[in-house]
Amino acid sequence: MSLTAANIAAKPKPAATEGNGCQRFNTMPGNGAQPKTNYCASCAAHDKALCSRLTGSDLAEFGSMSQHKTITAGQMLFSEYDDARYYYTVISGDVRLSRMLDDGRRQITGFKSTGDFIGLGTDGHFTADAEAINEVVVCQFTVPTLNQSLEEYSVVQGRLMEMMQEEVINLQNHMLLLGRKTPMEKIANFLVERAKKYSGVDLDGDAITEVDVKLPMSRTDVADFLGLTIETVSRTITKLRKNGVIALETAQHIVIKDIEELELIANGEA
Amino acid sequence: MSLTAANIAAKPKPAATEGNGCQRFNTMPGNGAQPKTNYCASCAAHDKALCSRLTGSDLAEFGSMSQHKTITAGQMLFSEYDDARYYYTVISGDVRLSRMLDDGRRQITGFKSTGDFIGLGTDGHFTADAEAINEVVVCQFTVPTLNQSLEEYSVVQGRLMEMMQEEVINLQNHMLLLGRKTPMEKIANFLVERAKKYSGVDLDGDAITEVDVKLPMSRTDVADFLGLTIETVSRTITKLRKNGVIALETAQHIVIKDIEELELIANGEA
DNA sequence: CGCTGGATTGATTACCTTCAAGGTTGGTGG
DNA sequence: CCACCAACCTTGAAGGTAATCAATCCAGCG
Secondary structure, three states: OOOOOOOOOOOOOOOOOOOOOOOOOOOOOOOOOOOHHHHHHOOOOOOOOOOOOOOHHHHHHHHHOOEEEEEOOOOEEEOOOOEOOEEEEEEEOOEEEEEEOOOOOEEEEEEEOOOOEEOOOEOOEEOOEEEEOOOEEEEEEEHHHHHHHHHHOHHHHHHHHHHHHHHHHHHHHHHHHHHHOOHHHHHHHHHHHHHHHHOOOOOOOOOOOOEEEEOOOOHHHHHHHHOOOHHHHHHHHHHHHHOOOEEEEEOOEEEEOOHHHHHHHHOOOO | OOOOOOOOOOOOOOOOOOOOOOOOOOOOOOOOOOOHHHHHHOOOOOOOOOOOOOOHHHHHHHHHOOEEEEEOOOOEEEOOOOEOOEEEEEEEOOEEEEEEOOOOOEEEEEEEOOOOEEOOOEOOEEOOEEEEOOOEEEEEEEHHHHHHHHHHOHHHHHHHHHHHHHHHHHHHHHHHHHHHOOHHHHHHHHHHHHHHHHOOOOOOOOOOOOEEEEOOOOHHHHHHHHOOOHHHHHHHHHHHHHOOOEEEEEOOEEEEOOHHHHHHHHOOOO
16 A cells, blocks of 8 residues: 555655755764664654654664755745655654645644654645754655555554544644634643643643743744734733743743643633 | 554443444345445445445455444534544535534534545544534444454555545645634635535536535534634625625525635635 | 524624834844 | 844734624424
């Protein structure tokens, strides 16, 4: 089977500068003689990624078909309507996926970071723009390569299926947010989600007082993710700050002072 | 591999009345001696459904593991948080999938009809409510049965993957609509989508004048799908009617008078 | 014929957007 | 080192649009 039924067109139109995609393992720090097995096993993305269920020689062989590529901040990984030549796993950095209307209105459909797969929702062509928010390293497979690997490694296919399920659930959650939540609920929701995913702190434990949340993306990005204007985002964050629920270290570094209150707000219970 | 990694909990809590799920082929009209092969092959949903790539004895065997079930208007197929015991394919009728907030605010995440698969975005539990809009017939597989079938029939798995891709694209489109489109654009978009999917007319052909669109769902459903209030839905439809772009046969039966204009409006180009 | 639920229309309000200005931060170059 | 600049963020004021509140209309049905 194949991830997309459509065949790839003959004339690929690369989005990002081509040819800077270094050979696999080139980005491996230091010791080039390190066994392949250990390389992918020690990858920061491995635990959450498509390859998470592969180990040993399977992992090494699967990984050997991939390449690392580095994208600088602001650069496009691909654009909507581009032929889908590669699928990607984010190793480090942050990517925004977005769709646009002709007049410039934009909806960010998701932020992708370490371990996330990029290429879901593709039918031979990409259906969104993918841009690097900061310096990003991705692990890329060509579409035919990955499709063949899916047949060979059923655990990879299973993991992909699982990741697609998670994506559908995420998108449904976000639809509820976009369609029915107030700006305050949207912002609170966004901050809580960020805290859960990226703070590394177990929020379910008691005695949680403060949680650091880093926002690599701009206010404009946040606005386009939540279906708001940049001014409303700013004002709402200010309101949360004045209420003492959060504090701003810098514009991109928020400290949640009262995570429980923020969760209540996020779910419309406050 | 399995569609969901999570195992199903021991105590299933059925949403719809159980036991009315008739044995497979019971709903077959008339001749009970008709060969199995022909039954599924002549199913109204087959062309678009999960089983669309199966033929002959494979199709018959696959189909023999399913049951048909009929749900009356307003009845729940399942509720959010229910253990996911079955996956469904809609044979006839219309189903709405929705998520709710505690205070009753609701977002409809999709309308499902003939051929559509219900069960995407599930992690052992359903993540949305599924309700019958009118009388609905579904073809259901138990979760373990379908998971096993996916391993056995790779074409089914491929089709499922493809359907998940389509679903992700749909959801992303709808996020753009919810987050960034005006009420007028939302309504126009909705009508055009309905026309494309259900009118049976090829809209790309020239010389298209009028297109009939049936809306089985209520205005409340439309509002909760588009992130609007019922009043705004009604007012916007009225505006389109007064502009001559559409006409109302009845509240649930709309005639598109100018499909091109409606498409322009839907994409913010008018 | 009256009843009921859904749809439409009307009037008012609140909220978010828009338009506009000021403030902050980080980088660059003199 | 500091001034300057640009980009981004925040704050303010005004206005419009969709939500809310409320009444009427309409179709289906007992």
